[in-house]
Amino acid sequence: MAKQKKTPRPKAQTPKGFRDYFGAEVTRRAAMLEAIARIYHHYGFDALDSSAVETVEALGKFLPDVERPNAGVFAWQEDEGEKPGDWLALRYDLTAPLARVYAQHKEDLPTPYRRYAMGPVWRNEKPGPGRFRQFYQCDADTIGAPSVAADAEICAMLADCLETVGIARGDYVVRVNNRKVLNGVLEVMGLEDQGQRDAVLRTIDKFDKVGAEGVRQLLGKGRLDASGAYIDGVGLGSAQAEPVIAFLTSKGADTAATLANLRAAVAGSQTGAEGVDELEEIAALVAAQGYGADRIEIDPSVVRGLGYYTGPVFEAELTFEILDEDGQKRQFGSVAGGGRYDDLVKRFTGQAVPATGVSIGVDRLLAALAARGQGAAEAAAAGPVVVTVMDRARMADYQAMVGELRAAGIRAEVYLGNPKNFGNQLKYADKRGSPVAIIEGADEQAAGVVQIKDLVLGARIAESATLEEWKERPSQFEVPRDQMVAKVREILAGSAS
Template sequence: MSAKKPFRPKARRPRGFEDRTGAVLRAEHHLVSAATAVYDQWGFEPLMTPAFEYAEALGKFLPDEERPNEGVFALEDDDGQWLSLRYDHTAPLARFVAENFQTLNKPYRRYQAGDVWRNEKPGPGRFRQFVQCDADTVGTASPAADAEMIALAADVMRAAGLDDGEYAIRVNDRRILDGVLETIGASEPERRMRVLRAADKLDRLGREGVAALLGEGRKDESGDYTEGAQLDPAGIDAVLDFLAAGGGRRDEVIGRLEPLVGGSETGRAGLSALSEIHDILAAIGVDDSRAVFDPSIVRGLGYYTGPVYEAELLATAHYDDGKPIQFGSVGGGGRYDDLVARFTGQAVPATGFSFGVSRFAAALSALGRTGDQAERPLLIVVAAEKDQSAEYLKVAAQLRAEGWRAEAFVGTGNMGKQLKYADRRDAAAAIIIGSDEREAGEVTIKDLRLGRELAANIEDNREWRESQPAQVRVGREALVGAVSEIIQRWSQH
């Protein structure tokens, strides 16, 4: 009777999750470092909340009492309470503020970067785990805090490697549209939500499609029918005029919006906030090209309570077939004054900015804005003699002390195999100290990148090969200088 075969699990990733490797992670780490450096410079404090929160703290994502697992990944603790992986960084922040309200300095200014998890259907470029990077100010209702957050977002765009003119922070205030709806007698909650949903589709459906959704309704290409907001023609025109009021200087946009809100106190409050935000942005050097007022920005339909904004990429890149890549929004935020009150019953105003790291980093990569995120040259010390490992590790340590990336080969295999390993690692150079070199007090340095290029263009590069040999042998004391020349040559190549 044969022995039962051991169970061997299939090596596979869970659906909707990804393995992120070398270049991708370096790009993301670079972006997070650039953004958090801006946050820190502006006086924000770092915070890291746990991956899990009590499911009830996430509020809006709870589907039922039996299995709170719609939109979030949840499990039942040993005490019968449901825990959920955090869906974003904002709900945990609200819990943290409520739990520590008496001891926190207000306004409380924090930033956080880390993974979030969403139990949603995955798709192309849509994953169930990804990194978000947030900054928030909690405890002040002043429009100055919103203006600061907009300026902060603009500075993050610069820190990420974008030039002015290649991005814009598009700003609106949700209360202005509420004021328009009050003026036309369409402010009841259900109709308001339909108007907001229609407005949010302006980029995709255009003026005609939005007009249909504001009126009787619209049937899409698949035949599905969406009931409209049932506005009369005058009401439809008023909303469309509001959405079209952007363009030009910020003060010009405010001037076009003023007659649309009429005597609505809600609308006037929104216009007043935008006016103050404009004055502050102008005073601190955020001009009309970096931050623009755009009434079509509505964001998160039921989430925000005042100013809202989106960071849009204006720079262009192209697919291999020449078609332009549409980047659109890579981040955004706004004022949300109701989240902490879920815990305390006390109104605690807040405003914040957030961006998805993977999406933003992918856009920067497509634009060729790699900057400092590019991988630094790697040096490989070859293990030419089995009994000299300590010496090879010592040489690698010497190279690292100069600020370079260096490793001593610790695997098995002859020199040819090790050089192939170095090539697969795209190493800049291999350092070889065999018995001949050791006895002579010398070291052989192979410029692997030069060697690869010469191999690919050998007939066209004979003169270059003679003047810049791909392999040199120098005294041990000249190692650092010789390696420095190789790295400098390739940093300029």
């Protein structure tokens, strides 16, 4: 008889660049998304849950002649029998789908359309440490509102969101810049050539890293970078480059001074003046609502996304310091960004529709809170009370106990593994992070009592107690059966404080 071919066992692994999230990682993210959604909703934004799968055509960004359009996205072709099917792909952000949704449903949607959305997005990129190919975004956008009042509203809402999830006032700042001011600068410089303009934009994007002097060099002849490589410059004369530097470094002592510096930097440009007016209007609107420059400030050094957006640009930064992987102190940095973009809907309809929005990086925000130790306390106390099983035949009694505990609002469960080895039950409670274990054997039942083990206190004692103290087991109490719930509640209240 032929030897039967054995199918090898499948590997139990996530695909490269994907991961799973467990327990408190999930509930903390869900709580954060819910808190942000509540703010968005309160501001009049409506929820949208668009399909995770889009046609590649609707997502755009892909060359029509590429056989397999999967650069950057996860894409596949529909199998429709004879004729070639559509190419579909997972969304890579929440903005491209919004443009599609608005173009598709605009007759039924109000104008302006304020919407919020949250959920996973997928990027087909090389994964790296801490870089995953699936992550969460949490966006709010306003479509069809040309006024910068819409931008101001989003900045104020962003500040509210950060405070709601636990970032204290003073620990963040929403910085606002404007692409139109930069366009004004380019106009003043007399840069007509699109290639040169693009090169200047790319250079400005490096301001974060190389500073004013670095940008000056890169706009001119070039620069030796930290790795020793020489980066060719744009080739502008030093006088011609000055307006860019003036723009980037125009932040003054207060908003009025900054705006005055910007006006000087774009003197003579209509577009530039318009951009400065917009920033002034945004500053006035948020100030009228009580958001001072300590929370929302005009800052021309914000360059991230300046090339992508068409008007105001905003970025939320956390200003406190954390220790990085190398133990070095550094500012935590950006956790949200956005701005005004006017061309996304036009792709579909041919008509430009003004739009502005923000995207909050929920995973980064969670990391920031974790780095400050916030949220750790709840996570530690989050395990269920475990009712142990001393006599398998009395399962119904143990179930009644967890029923009572749950009815009192206490997270509780009965041990459902093999109860033979009692040590395993306590190990299980430990692994679950249980604050309390309940024990009721035959003796206890006969006496009408239960044993209650305070596992949080027990762990503390185990760390520091002497043998004598340990033997006294002050972390275990015997209470009448009908006082079980009250005693557990008392212990939980104590360990939470």
